[in-house]
Amino acid sequence: AxxxxxxxxxxxxxxxxxxxxxxxxxxxxxxxxxxxxxxxxxxxxxxxxxxxxxxxxxxxxxxxxxxxxxxxxxxxxxxxxxxxxxxxxINDYNLESTWDNNxxxxxxxxxxxxxxxxxxxxxxxIGTQMHVTYNADAAKQQKQEEHVVKMFEILAKSGKLVKVSELDMGYVDESGTTVLTKDMTEEQHKAMAEYYKFIVKKYFEIIPVAQQYGITQWCATDAPGAPGDSNWRGGEPVGLWDSNYNRKHTYAGFADGLAGK
Incomplete structure (x- = not known):
């Protein structure tokens, strides 16, 4: 078969x-x-x-x-x-996990x-999916960023080609509650943009040029509707464009990461 x-x-x-x-x-x-x-x-x-x-x-x-x-x-x-x-x-998820130190x-x-x-x-x-979430709890967000770095270091050391295969991002508030697109503030969007920039920059900083195979953004636009209306992270701000294909702050953050800004 x-x-x-x-x-x-x-x-x-x-x-x-x-x-x-x-x-x-x-x-x-x-x-x-x-x-x-x-x-x-x-x-x-x-x-x-x-x-x-x-x-x-x-x-x-x-x-x-x-x-x-x-x-x-x-x-x-x-x-x-x-x-x-x-x-x-070989493609897998949770390679940037904090709870088990990668x-x-x-x-x-x-x-x-x-x-x-x-x-x-x-x-x-190796493909790392990276379905990540920005955490409004500063300590938790810092820990996440540290483990993104550790993941890239582990993958770089493998000597294999490395691609970010399914990058997208959600947002949780300080209580750990998922924030839907309709409730997002501009400051929250900007925070997500900074995390995108961080991830993309670290990929290019840590993965040797000969091992860089690229980055694929998983969601072009925000997921439609409320949870249940989409097969993936329904109602969440996962895109680089909104549902009307307007560029978001996350688009700029991703672009700045690519530019090394």
Whole structure:
């Protein structure tokens, strides 16, 4: 089934798609693999989600399944017109986590080293999703920023290409309550812009040029409506543009980060 899927995707894209998230969200948020790192996602640790999800590693093995995927991707890419270098990424979320001192980022790098230890498997890069939130509590916000820096340092040290794959941002007030777009003040928007600038600048400061693969903004515009009206962070100020495609302060913050201001 996996081979059929990968072969079909490579046939459909005919070699013109040269970069893939070959595996997504493989690392769990807990457990111990015996070496002090998180275990992989599994039906055994997914809780209520287990009934709705399928985990390849439960059937193909924690070490082998990624090797199988990578080998298949490279094989079918080459067989279907792929001639440019193929870049394969492992993508995951909460790599900037404060509550466990970036343990998930450390675990992902550990697992990549383990998958590549066969001397054959080659994973080109790491994608960090970064669905972040600006926190109006200054101490908590400072801690978040410190762990963004630590994450970039961990990823840089891996030697892999690094891309911010799904960057977006919400806002919580000092009590930890999510603030919806309709209730945001201009000062709150400006605070979010500064956090965007911080993240983008730190990416370029910490990730070596040869490892920089880029930044993808997850939400072009703010999420529509109230919670429940959108599949993602409903009613939150997640965009660089508002719902009418007017540039926001966050657009300026992102641009300033790119400019190194």
């Amino acid at each position: 996996m081979n059929n899927w990968i072969e079909g995707m490579m046939k459909a894209t005919g070699g013109y798609v040269t970069t893939w998230d070959v595996v997504n969200e493989a690392i769990s948020g807990g457990g111990n693999d015996g070496e002090g790192f998180y275990v992989l996602q599994s039906a055994s640790n997914a809780g209520a989600d287990a009934a709705n999800n399928f985990y390849w590693q439960d059937y193909l093995g924690s070490e082998d399944y990624v090797r199988i995927v990578v080998a298949a991707a490279r094989k079918y890419y080459a067989e279907n017109g792929g001639v440019k270098p193929l870049k394969l990424f 343990q998930k980022a450390k675990s992902l790098v550990h697992w990549i080293e383990k998958w590549e230890s066969d001397g054959v498997t080659k994973i080109d890069g």
